[in-house]
Amino acid sequence: MEPDQRARALEIWNYVREGVVATTVGKASFLMAIDAARAAARSIDSQLAADGVIRQADDVFFFTVDELVGELPADARGQVEFRRSRHAEYLRIALPESWISPAPAARIDDLSDEALAGDVFVGTPASPGVAEGPARVMTDPADQDVQPGEVLIVEVTDPSWVAVKMLSAGLVVDVGGAASHAAIVARELGVPCIVNTRNGTRRLSTGDIVRVDGTAGTVEVLHRIDG
Numbered sequence: 001m002e003p004d005q006r007a008r009a010l011e012i013w014n015y016v017r018e019g020v021v022a023t024t025v026g027k028a029s030f031l032m033a034i035d036a037a038r039a040a041a042r043s044i045d046s047q048l049a050a051d052g053v054i055r056q057a058d059d060v061f062f063f064t065v066d067e068l069v070g071e072l073p074a075d076a077r078g079q080v081e082f083r084r085s086r087h088a089e090y091l092r093i094a095l096p097e098s099w100i101s102p103a104p105a106a107r108i109d110d111l112s113d114e115a116l117a118g119d120v121f122v123g124t125p126a127s128p129g130v131a132e133g134p135a136r137v138m139t140d141p142a143d144q145d146v147q148p149g150e151v152l153i154v155e156v157t158d159p160s161w162v163a164v165k166m167l168s169a170g171l172v173v174d175v176g177g178a179a180s181h182a183a184i185v186a187r188e189l190g191v192p193c194i195v196n197t198r199n200g201t202r203r204l205s206t207g208d209i210v211r212v213d214g215t216a217g218t219v220e221v222l223h224r225i226d227g
Contacts (some may be wrong), residue, residue, distance in 0.1 A: 028159050037065075044068060054080060062087070091139065097198070108202070118222075122170070123197035125217035126183035131170030131192045132222070135208040137201055138164070151212055153204050158183040165189060170212035172200045172219055186214075194219060 038061075045060035053076050060082040063072065073079045094108045136150040141161045146152070151170040154161070159182055165171060165185055168192065169192075173182045177197035185191030192214030195202075200219065204210065207225035212218075 031159050035044035041068065053077075059084075118219040121197060121200070121203060121219055122217050123194040123200070123213055123219070124177060125172070125193045126173075126176070126178055126180070127193035128190060128215040129170075129190070129192035130211065130213050130215070132209070132211045133169045135204045135206060135210050136170075137204055137206045139201075151210050153200050155201050156180075157185075158161075161185075167192065170210075171210060171215070172197055172204075172210075174198055174200050182223075 007035055014098050017166055037085055041060050041184055045054070045057040048054045048060060049057050053072065056079060056158055059077075059080045059082045060068070062080045062094040063076075067073065079164050093105050096102050115135070131151060133151045134147075135153050135171070136146055137153040138146070139155065146164045146167050148167045149169045150167070152168045153172045153174060154163065155174040156176060157171075157173065161182075162185060165182075166189060169185050172194040173195040174194070174197055176182050178195070181188070183193055183195050192212050194200075194212060194214055194217050195220065204219075204221065205225055208221055211220045213220075
């Protein structure tokens with residue numbers, strides 16, 4: 001490579017390296033801001049619950065910012081019930097991997113995917129090593145109490161998942177590539193990881209005993225909790 005080409009390649013490399021770091025910092029800062037907003041909301045929710053305005057503390061997260069700092073809806077409890085039901089419904093909606101707008105969404109429960117059959121499936125190797133243990137299927141890092149040695153089965157991750165990743169024996173992710181957050185953190189922690197399984201969260205159930213081979217990119221079900 002000619003000297004001028006080397007200099008140009010080094011310049012591009014430095015730009016990319018700084019850009020990747022800046023992207024990560026920006027996302028982490030965004031999540032910290034969300035955490036601060038949630039903490040502020042929790043300073044309000046206990047009082048609203050004590051006054052009987054809402055039924056339980058976490059109902060506060062079904063109000064908008066304008067409602068919390070201004071005036072709550074006249075039927076606050078009714079609005080929370082409606083919004084909570086819609087939230088639960090939206091969680092059951094699946095989008096295709098690619099589409100031309102509008103996206104043909106479908107309910108997860110209604111998906112008929114013959115590819116879900118079988119006890120071995122593959123993804124993209126993201127962090128080497130082999131791990132065995134009970135699966136823990138999760139949609140939110142705050143949903144369940146992860147136990148050390150469990151294999152996390154998730155759709156996608158971000159910095160808020162780091163704490164539970166540190167407890168896990170392995171990581172299986174529906175969406176992502178070798179440069180995704182899940183893959184990078186798994187390599188830093190030395191945790192076997194497979195990404196881009198597409199439907200791992202639907203193939204497995206919490207309690208299934210699985211073997212994850214982060215080098216080969218395979219997930220094998222050794223024992224199913226339902227049979």
